[in-house]
Amino acid sequence: MSNMENLDNKLSEAERQSVVYETAMASIAAKNRAAPAGGHAIMAAAMGYGESASDGLVMSKMVHGAKLFCILFAMLAPSLLIWQVML
Secondary structure (H helix, E strand, O other): EEEEEHHHHHHHHHHHHHHHHHHHHHHHHHHHHHHHHHHHHHHHHHHHHHHHHOOOOHHHHHHHHHHHHHHHHHHHHHHHHHHHHHH
């Protein structure tokens, strides 16, 4: 009977190792799928933004206003900071 008990333990250990191996491989496969999925999501967002910003509707006007604000801020901020330090 002793040999049969050892055989059962070896089989159950082999089954446990098989389950652990399958779980690890599934985890690795999921990680390998996650990186490209993030890249696809970013590209889809960029494409959607580009299309909505160039169609002449409200979004394109908001984008143009934001660009003008950034340009104005980049021109005025250094002068205002120098004035604050000097005065």
